[in-house]
Amino acid sequence: MPLYPFPGGLRLPAGKDTLPPFAVCPLPERLIVPLGPPGGPAAFCRVAPGQPVRRGTRLADPLDAAGAAVHAPAAGVVAAIGPRVLADPKAPVRCVEILVDGTDARETLPPVESPFDADPAELLQRIRDAGIVGLGGAGFPTAIKAGTPCRHLIVNGAECEPLVQSDDTLMRRQAADVIAGARVLARITGASEVTIALEDRLTAARAALAEALGANTDLRIVTVPSIYPSGGERQLIYSLTGQEVPGGQPATAIGILCQNVATVAAVWRAVRHGEPLTARLVTVAGRGVMRPTVFEVRLGTPFEWVITQAGGYAPDAARLLEGGPMMGIAQPHDAIPVTKTTTAIVVQTTSETAPAMEQPCIRCGECARVCPVRLMPQQLLTAVRREDWAQTQALALRDCIECGCCSHVCPSHIPLVDWYRFGKAELDRRIDTRQRADRSRALFLGRTQRLEREQAERVARVAARKESLAQAAVVVTVETPSAPAAGEPSPAPSTAPRTMDKAAVLAAIARGKARKAANPPRPAPPAPDEDA
Amino acid sequence: MRTFPVHGGPHLSPPRHVRHVMVDVLLALVPGIAAHVWFFGVGVLVQLILAAGFAIAIEAVALRWRGLPVRRIGGDPSVLVTAALFALCLPPLAPWWISLAGMLAAVVLARHAYGGMGYNLFNPAMVGYAVVLISFPREVSGWIAAGTQALDPLDVIRTILAGDLPAPLRWDTISSATPLDTVKSLAARGHMIGEIRHDPQFGDFGGRGWEWIANAYALGGLYLLWRGVIRWQVPVAVIGSVIAVSAPLWLLDADVHPMPLQHVFSGGLMLAAWFIATDPVTGCASPRGRLLFGIGVGVLTLVIRRWGSYPDGVAFAVLLMNGAAPLIDRYTRPRVFGTGSHA
Numbered sequence: 001m002p003l004y005p006f007p008g009g010l011r012l013p014a015g016k017d018t019l020p021p022f023a024v025c026p027l028p029e030r031l032i033v034p035l036g037p038p039g040g041p042a043a044f045c046r047v048a049p050g051q052p053v054r055r056g057t058r059l060a061d062p063l064d065a066a067g068a069a070v071h072a073p074a075a076g077v078v079a080a081i082g083p084r085v086l087a088d089p090k091a092p093v094r095c096v097e098i099l100v101d102g103t104d105a106r107e108t109l110p111p112v113e114s115p116f117d118a119d120p121a122e123l124l125q126r127i128r129d130a131g132i133v134g135l136g137g138a139g140f141p142t143a144i145k146a147g148t149p150c151r152h153l154i155v156n157g158a159e160c161e162p163l164v165q166s167d168d169t170l171m172r173r174q175a176a177d178v179i180a181g182a183r184v185l186a187r188i189t190g191a192s193e194v195t196i197a198l199e200d201r202l203t204a205a206r207a208a209l210a211e212a213l214g215a216n217t218d219l220r221i222v223t224v225p226s227i228y229p230s231g232g233e234r235q236l237i238y239s240l241t242g243q244e245v246p247g248g249q250p251a252t253a254i255g256i257l258c259q260n261v262a263t264v265a266a267v268w269r270a271v272r273h274g275e276p277l278t279a280r281l282v283t284v285a286g287r288g289v290m291r292p293t294v295f296e297v298r299l300g301t302p303f304e305w306v307i308t309q310a311g312g313y314a315p316d317a318a319r320l321l322e323g324g325p326m327m328g329i330a331q332p333h334d335a336i337p338v339t340k341t342t343t344a345i346v347v348q349t350t351s352e353t354a355p356a357m358e359q360p361c362i363r364c365g366e367c368a369r370v371c372p373v374r375l376m377p378q379q380l381l382t383a384v385r386r387e388d389w390a391q392t393q394a395l396a397l398r399d400c401i402e403c404g405c406c407s408h409v410c411p412s413h414i415p416l417v418d419w420y421r422f423g424k425a426e427l428d429r430r431i432d433t434r435q436r437a438d439r440s441r442a443l444f445l446g447r448t449q450r451l452e453r454e455q456a457e458r459v460a461r462v463a464a465r466k467e468s469l470a471q472a473a474v475v476v477t478v479e480t481p482s483a484p485a486a487g488e489p490s491p492a493p494s495t496a497p498r499t500m501d502k503a504a505v506l507a508a509i510a511r512g513k514a515r516k517a518a519n520p521p522r523p524a525p526p527a528p529d530e531d532a
Numbered sequence: 533m534r535t536f537p538v539h540g541g542p543h544l545s546p547p548r549h550v551r552h553v554m555v556d557v558l559l560a561l562v563p564g565i566a567a568h569v570w571f572f573g574v575g576v577l578v579q580l581i582l583a584a585g586f587a588i589a590i591e592a593v594a595l596r597w598r599g600l601p602v603r604r605i606g607g608d609p610s611v612l613v614t615a616a617l618f619a620l621c622l623p624p625l626a627p628w629w630i631s632l633a634g635m636l637a638a639v640v641l642a643r644h645a646y647g648g649m650g651y652n653l654f655n656p657a658m659v660g661y662a663v664v665l666i667s668f669p670r671e672v673s674g675w676i677a678a679g680t681q682a683l684d685p686l687d688v689i690r691t692i693l694a695g696d697l698p699a700p701l702r703w704d705t706i707s708s709a710t711p712l713d714t715v716k717s718l719a720a721r722g723h724m725i726g727e728i729r730h731d732p733q734f735g736d737f738g739g740r741g742w743e744w745i746a747n748a749y750a751l752g753g754l755y756l757l758w759r760g761v762i763r764w765q766v767p768v769a770v771i772g773s774v775i776a777v778s779a780p781l782w783l784l785d786a787d788v789h790p791m792p793l794q795h796v797f798s799g800g801l802m803l804a805a806w807f808i809a810t811d812p813v814t815g816c817a818s819p820r821g822r823l824l825f826g827i828g829v830g831v832l833t834l835v836i837r838r839w840g841s842y843p844d845g846v847a848f849a850v851l852l853m854n855g856a857a858p859l860i861d862r863y864t865r866p867r868v869f870g871t872g873s874h875a
Contacts, residue, residue, distance in 0.1 A: 005871060162544060234870060247870040304533060313534070319535045325543040335533040352545055359550045360650030365786050365817035374866040378817060396868040402541030409552045412650070418540035432666070519738065 001222055004242040006235040008372040009227040010405050014201070015163045020285065020292040022169055023094040025309050031073050031098045031300030032084060032337040035060050037139070042094035043067050051078045055106035056276045059096050068141045068340075069131035071276040073298040086336045087322065087329070090243050095337075095453070098300065109274035115180075120188045122270055127188075130270030131277045131340075133266075136167075136231075136260030137323065139341040145259070146188050148252040153191035154240060155182050157198035157205065157261040158224055158231035161324025166258040166281040167261050169294040171198065174265045175212035181268035182219055189257050190455065194219045196261070197236055199226045211469040228326065233258045235372050247399045257399035282338055288317035290346025303334040303345055318353045321346040324406045337387040356413035367406035367416060373399050377406040384423035389430060397423050466501075473503030554609040560752035561616055561807065564789045567748035569618060571678040571741035574685045580616060582628055586635035587615035594644040595746040604704060606860050608649050613865040614638050617657035621800060621847070622664075623675045625688065627695050630671050634660035654854045655814045658820025658847045665847065677708035677733060678741025694799030712799045713842040715790060729794075738797025746802035753806025761808040765819055769826025770805035770833075771796055777834050799844035801833060808846070814854040821857070821864035828860075 036042035043060035053072040060070040079099040083092035128143040159167040200223040263313030285292040321328035367377035379494040383391035406416045544622045568576045574762045638660030648653045781789040816825040836845020
């Protein structure tokens, strides 16, 4: 099968020469399970403090289609529910805290006995109920992605980040799950072509997959060159098919579904064994930890606990990353929990984090050479710094995948990706502001129009009422010959209302007099009222 | 709980710094400088030292004036590259104030007036050279013949600093036209290229001496290519376009038009192709832009050599293309991945 080299990219020192040992991370005393993404809406909580839960008990339902169900990662008691400060100190996240009891009792959904004969809708519902999201780091709900029919399913095992070996470990340990999960997803989406892609240096993982596949040919195992970011969805799709996913659209737009290997394995376990997503593989690496390991970690386990299990911090630990060194995010503290999107915990040392002196751009063009999206990073930098937002959009700032290649090779050590993140946030903010302004303007216009309409209606109502009264006055005139309106034909419309007014007033007076005559006179308001 | 300072990504140590780039360029110039000294004597070294000294002093003063830390020179030795490229364009016995004037123009006018390192529109070395070439044409064209090292080092220094030649020598006895001068002036008087090339100052493919200097520059250029400091587009485009334009003319009428190798191995073309037109700051950033830029330099050089009033046109060609570079960059943006049309 021919491969199509994607533009740009880097051969990075992988730091994966020796495979760290695999271990199951022991349970901590407490688990912190966030009910939503940082800054995003929390899911609808189904449990209350004091309630006992088992591993797999559903803790929360998604608010909408973009959310995912949350399950208790271990047995215990719900200790508290409330906002906790996690990675982003500005936006606390609503979390369920579970006091782990150590029994590890679990509950599962009923297994689907014959997944390959099952109704795709039933399988999709199972994926939804098991709370499965993309485990490669994006965290997009799998049921939504898999709900779109496609012709080509790509299972992504090209874990291109340096140091990170979670997917490698998973493929070697759970190759059969990966292959079975891929078949389930192919059935759901109707994909006729299934490719499992991994980097060419993962020979052990490839062997494990090939063994699990046996002589079957319904799936294809393909290796791609270890050029970062070969595991990026768009880059991988291009490598395998030569097709470019249009900017701003999902891969399903061109009939391709791309799923991480760990997601695919989780799909199988959810379908065949009824296991909700409660644990994941996390690589604990970097020179800042004593014993780098790939752990199977229960979701909600605090980083500090995981790092303690990995032998603790090295004396010169200086930076904590969630994710690998290229796309990972530096964390302010280690009290944050492992979530469904935590692929790795990397601790760097002071020697790796020495501040680099930033120099002006020398326009060397290295950033453009390595950009997998073929952007012009230096022109983009100028545009963002000038806050020329029209220009940033013309230069396709939004297509930046933040892979970090440009920043990495920049000899002037300009933090290009930071600038692009700022630029994107600013674009979002401006679009948001504009949308708010548009909304306000629409509301104001709506109100004005409503007021005008009401005014017009009032006028029309009054006019209609006057009309009906005028007709009534004609009737009154017949009854009371003294009314002057009867004598005046007054065809002119301008004077008509006045005439009708008079008639109405006279009629009202007449009615009042009649009423008075009928009832005995009261002492209160005397004649002046009637004169007015 | 343990806290950590946060920092933007990526978090992998960068492989290279501007300083390394500039040091690589200076290293790559070593063979060329050696060949230059071999054929033109220690005057070349004196010019290099003078220019470097002036450049650093002026850069320090300029940084001071602009309120920038003077120690920035340490992190960015690009001013030394400017000085070296400028000095290599000067005749070895040019008076010291030529160097001063050139460096003033290069550092103050071309660099700091535009905002300093990274912001200059025109190649500083070429601005310096063009300024002194136009202002002091006699001093800047006073070349000596290659290989005739009539002066000992002390005399050279005295000549450069004091302007007087040792007693028996006079300018007209030691000075010599460069091969390109010879071609230009003799061709203007109706001589055939074949006759002109019988002059002893011509070697196998360029000027005698000059061709070996050019080879040494090419060697340094290959080193830069190997180190990833420059990309192949500019040198290939410059040399390729010179050959592509001069070869048909030469084949058509070898009596009027010098052969392509003569063009490539004469004057400053090889230096420009590998070291000057490849300057990232003043060149183009996109691959296609670099090709266009290099082609422009090559073609303009030939045009100036043939029809201009200066024997070599490299410096002017580079400066003209510097001016066009932002425009070229604008129209050679690559197609953004995942979009149907050019952005």
